[in-house]
Each structure stands twice: as C-alpha cells, then as structure tokens.
Amino acid sequence: MTSHLSRRTVLTTTAAAATTVALGAATASQAHAVPTLPNGTSNDKVLVIGMDGLRHDRIDAANAPHLKAMMSEGTYGTSLLYASPMAATSSGPGWSTISTGVWPDKHGVKDNTFAGKKYGQYPGFLARLAQVRPALSTYAAVDWKPLDAQGTVTPGVDAKLVLDGDRDGYTGHDATIAAETEAIIRDQNPDVLFVYFGQSDIVGHNQGAGSKAYLDQIAVQDAYVGRLRAAIKARPSYASERWTVVVATDHGHLDAGGHGGSSVEERRTFVLATGPGIAAGARPIDTRLVDVVPTVLKQLGITPDPAWGLDGKPVQERSTDPFEALRPALTGRIDETGIPAGVLGFTHTAPSGWSVINNAMGTGGMTEWRGWSFATDEFWSRTQRDQWRELNVRARGVFAVADSDEWSDKTFSGPYDSTLVTPAYDVTGWSRVRLDFTTLYRQEGSQQAQVLASFNGGTPAVVKNYTSDVVSQPQSLTVDVPAGAAGVSFRFRYTGSNNWYWVIDGVRISQS
Numbered sequence: 213m214t215s216h217l218s219r220r221t222v223l224t225t226t227a228a229a230a231t232t233v234a235l236g237a238a239t240a241s242q243a244h245a246v247p248t249l250p251n252g253t254s255n256d257k258v259l260v261i262g263m264d265g266l267r268h269d270r271i272d273a274a275n276a277p278h279l280k281a282m283m284s285e286g287t288y289g290t291s292l293l294y295a296s297p298m299a300a301t302s303s304g305p306g307w308s309t310i311s312t313g314v315w316p317d318k319h320g321v322k323d324n325t326f327a328g329k330k331y332g333q334y335p336g337f338l339a340r341l342a343q344v345r346p347a348l349s350t351y352a353a354v355d356w357k358p359l360d361a362q363g364t365v366t367p368g369v370d371a372k373l374v375l376d377g378d379r380d381g382y383t384g385h386d387a388t389i390a391a392e393t394e395a396i397i398r399d400q401n402p403d404v405l406f407v408y409f410g411q412s413d414i415v416g417h418n419q420g421a422g423s424k425a426y427l428d429q430i431a432v433q434d435a436y437v438g439r440l441r442a443a444i445k446a447r448p449s450y451a452s453e454r455w456t457v458v459v460a461t462d463h464g465h466l467d468a469g470g471h472g473g474s475s476v477e478e479r480r481t482f483v484l485a486t487g488p489g490i491a492a493g494a495r496p497i498d499t500r501l502v503d504v505v506p507t508v509l510k511q512l513g514i515t516p517d518p519a520w521g522l523d524g525k526p527v528q529e530r531s532t533d534p535f536e537a538l539r540p541a542l543t544g545r546i547d548e549t550g551i552p553a554g555v556l557g558f559t560h561t562a563p564s565g566w567s568v569i570n571n572a573m574g575t576g577g578m579t580e581w582r583g584w585s586f587a588t589d590e591f592w593s594r595t596q597r598d599q600w601r602e603l604n605v606r607a608r609g610v611f612a613v614a615d616s617d618e619w620s621d622k623t624f625s626g627p628y629d630s631t632l633v634t635p636a637y638d639v640t641g642w643s644r645v646r647l648d649f650t651t652l653y654r655q656e657g658s659q660q661a662q663v664l665a666s667f668n669g670g671t672p673a674v675v676k677n678y679t680s681d682v683v684s685q686p687q688s689l690t691v692d693v694p695a696g697a698a699g700v701s702f703r704f705r706y707t708g709s710n711n712w713y714w715v716i717d718g719v720r721i722s723q724s
C-alpha cells in the first residue's frame with residue numbers, strides 16, 4: 213500500500229487505531245447496504261482473494277487452517293517479484309500485475325503514484341470479463357482506495373464495495389468486506405468476485421513480518437478465507453457449481469517491516485489456487501504472479517486472445533521447457549556467500565541431449581558460475597542485489613545463465629567463454645525453422661552474446677548478435693533451412709571478462 217512512513221502516520225498508536233477502526237466499521241455498515249448483483253449465468257465460478265503484503269513463508273507459523281487446507285487441496289506456487297528499475301515491490305505495481313496479468317513493463321505501474329499506467333491496453337481482469345463475457349455477474353470489494361480510484365481492479369464490475377482503509381483503518385473495513393462478500397455468496401448468485409484485505413500490510417509495516425502480531429493478523433485473514441469457503445460450500449446449488457478460489461499477495465515484507473526494495477523478503481509472493489483441474493498438494497517452482505489472470509480465465513473456459521499480451525499461464529499448467537527437468541539435480545551454494553545454505557539451487561548438468569562447451573573458459577572463479585549454469589530465480593538473483601537480476605520476470609523455474617560478473621568474484625584467470633548447445637532437432641522437409649526463447653541480457657564492454665545455428669553438424673553460423681540490453685523479453689529467430697538439411701542445433705555463446713550476464717529460458721523449436 214502506501215509508503216512505510218505514511219502508513220505509520222495513518223495509524224500512530226494502537227489505541228488510536230482501534231478508535232478509528234470502530235468508527236470506520238460503524239460508518240461502513242450504516243452507510244452501505246449490500247448491493248444486489250445481476251443473477252449469475254455461469255456454473256464456473258471464481259473468487260480471488262487478495263491479501264496485502266502477506267509473506268507466505270510466515271503462513272506456516274500462523275494459526276491458518278484454511279490457507280493450509282487450500283495448500284493441501286490445491287496448487288501453491290511461490291516466487292519472487294521484480295525490483296527497481298522495473299518496478300518497486302509496492303502495492304501499485306503488485307496489484308496491477310495481479311489484476312492485469314502482465315508485468316510492470318507492460319501495465320506501466322512502477323510505484324504507488326500509478327504514473328504511466330496503461331490499463332487501457334492492459335485492463336484488469338474484471339474489466340476484460342465485462343468486455344468478453346458481459347453476462348457474468350461480478351463483484352469487487354477493496355479498502356485500499358487506489359484499486360478503485362486508479363482503475364486497477366473495479367472497472368467493469370456489476371457491483372463494488374470501496375472503503376478507505378488509509379483514512380479509517382483497515383481492521384474494520386476488512387471485516388466489512390468479509391461480511392458483505394460472505395452475504396453475497398450466501399444470498400445471491402455471483403460468478404466472479406475479487407476481495408481485498410489490507411490489514412496484513414499495516415501490521416507488517418508497524419510490527420514487522422517477523423512479529424507475533426503479524427502471525428495473529430494472518431490468523432484473522434485466514435478466518436475470513438474460512439468463512440468465504442464455507443459460504444461457497446453452503447450454497448444450495450454448490451453441487452452443480454465448479455468453484456475456484458485463488459489467494460495471492462502483491463509483495464512481501466521485511467522481518468522488521470517495510471517493502472519497496474529488492475531484498476528477497478520484500479520480493480516474496482505466491483499464488484494459491486483450489487478448483488477443478490488444479491492439482492492437490494502441488495508446489496510448482498514455475499508459477500509467477502502474472503498467472504492469476506490466466507488461471508481465472510481458464511477456469512471460466514475463456515481462451516485469452518494473443519492480442520491481450522498476457523504474460524502468465526494457468527497455475528495448473530507446468531512449464532515444459534527442457535531446463536525444468538533439472539530441478540532434482542539442483543544443489544546449494546559452493547563458493548557463493550550471499551545465498552543461505554540450503555537454498556536451491558544450481559547445477560552444471562545440462563538437460564538430456566544438451567551440452568556445454570567450456571574448453572575456452574579461463575580457470576578458477578566462482579564454481580557456481582563457471583560456464584553456463586542452470587539455476588533458479590531464488591538462487592541466482594540472490595547472488596547480488598540491484599544489478600537487474602531481479603528483472604528476470606519472464607523466466608520460470610529453472611533457466612540457463614552465463615554470468616561473468618559473478619564468476620569473477622573469486623580469483624580467476626583467462627576469459628569467460630562458454631557455449632550452450634541444444635540437441636539436434638529434426639527439420640527434414642522444413643524450409644525455415646523458428647527458435648523461440650526468453651532472454652535477460654545485460655550488455656557491457658567487450659562482452660559478446662551470440663546465437664548460432666549448425667545444420668547437419670556443419671560449422672555453426674551466427675544468426676543473432678546481442679549488442680545492447682534486453683530486459684526479459686521473448687525472442688523469436690527464424691532461420692532458413694538449407695536444401696536437404698535434416699537436423700539443426702543451436703548454440704548460445706557468451707564471452708566476457710567480468711562484465712554482466714545472459715539468461716536463456718523457454719527454448720522452443722518450431723516450423724516456420
């Protein structure tokens with residue numbers, strides 16, 4: 213939500229907060245009658261619950277039986293956010309990412325000013341549903357007012373409850389949101405709902421995510437989750453309905469409180485989902501925050517138009533790129549000192565059919581980064597903060613990385629020169645082959661990054677040269693297949709000397 217400082221000015225003392233809360237709740241309940249929604253038209257129904265600043269690794273320690281039940285009944289994917297300069301780990305960018313299903317480099321919200329927002333091109337999912345499925349009955353309830361005033365969440369809904377937690381305090385308003393949503397689920401027939409609870413962020417700011425008070429607040433919001441789930445299951449028509457419930461957060465929190473920065477605690481986020489087709493007990497490492505919207509759409513039977521430019525995929529779909537197969541091979545740190553022991557991880561073992569050529573590499577250096585390595589965001593981005601490794605948003609799970617900067621952090625000699633080689637793909641009868649991947653490339657000095665293609669085992673030819681930054685973008689290269697060629701192998705060659713890095717993920721080959 214708002215900055216650490218302004219939050220503290222809103223709630224100066226516990227006593228003052230309690231007074232504000234009581235007034236706020238009374239005002240809300242007196243002034244606001246439960247709205248009547250249009251009758252729903254879908255047996256596929258979705259409830260999205262947003263909890264502000266909820267550090268997922270604290271749920272385990274909290275009295276949170278309903279969130280834990282959802283974890284065993286559903287799929288729980290944790291991941292890390294971007295950081296500056298893409299966007300701050302703040303509520304504006306976080307909720308925009310959740311609501312639009314695209315990263316901040318598309319929706320344009322980099323901080324809580326919302327300056328640069330592009331909700332016209334990348335609307336929230338409720339606005340999108342109003343366009344493509346206007347017969348759906350939709351509802352949103354928020355008490356961080358900008359989610360309404362800035363157009364992040366509420367445009368297009370049939371009914372909304374908007375309260376001002378910054379002015380009145382969040383505790384009472386969160387309770388009002390829970391009660392009204394519970395009543396609507398119980399007494400009416402909504403199809404898609406978004407509800408937001410804000411007090412978790414306030415307690416995070418005031419007492420820290422490491423505090424007992426924060427655990428107690430998780431318990432309060434967990435009880436709201438329980439009431440909403442119970443209201444769903446108590447519906448007379450429940451047996452003929454297919455309900456999906458999604459819980460997500462916009463950013464993490466420091467143990468001592470606060471967010472916006474690039475620490476791993478501030479970057480922590482998660483998507484937790486239960487519903488038809490969503491695997492029970494799954495803990496994927498390839499889920500990201502942009503996956504909320506594609507999950508909602510899939511559960512409603514809506515296929516996204518590629519023109520929408522969504523960045524995510526439904527939480528029930530796993531990444532199929534070859535690097536994911538390396539997850540069991542990941543190990544913890546060896547020479548790195550900034551990554552806690554036990555954090556997975558990296559490996560130098562290439563996927564089946566792939567290889568790494570390191571015969572031109574220098575000697576020594578950091579073991580983890582000696583030549584192309586296969587690593588996770590949790591591991592690689594913790595090597596060093598604020599060097600854009602946090603901007604690797606379009607990689608998922610395990611990716612390939614060549615990092616001459618980190619390699620050079622331990623005594624070494626000679627150049628960084630490493631080549632990642634794909635398997636030979638059958639292109640018999642093809643006139644052109646297309647290579648798709650995502651990349652994060654940071655240019656410096658004499659560093660070189662090249663993609664090469666070799667047909668039938670012949671001399672590799674350069675098909676792409678990177679000479680400037682590419683900040684987490686999809687790449688698509690099309691290469692002519694020589695007459696009579698049966699196979700193609702691609703190479704990713706990176707050379708440098710204590711420069712930056714190159715990340716490759718999601719490699720796909722297709723006929724073009």
Ligand SMILES: [Zn+2]
Binds near residue numbers: 302304306
């Ligand atoms: Zn927030």
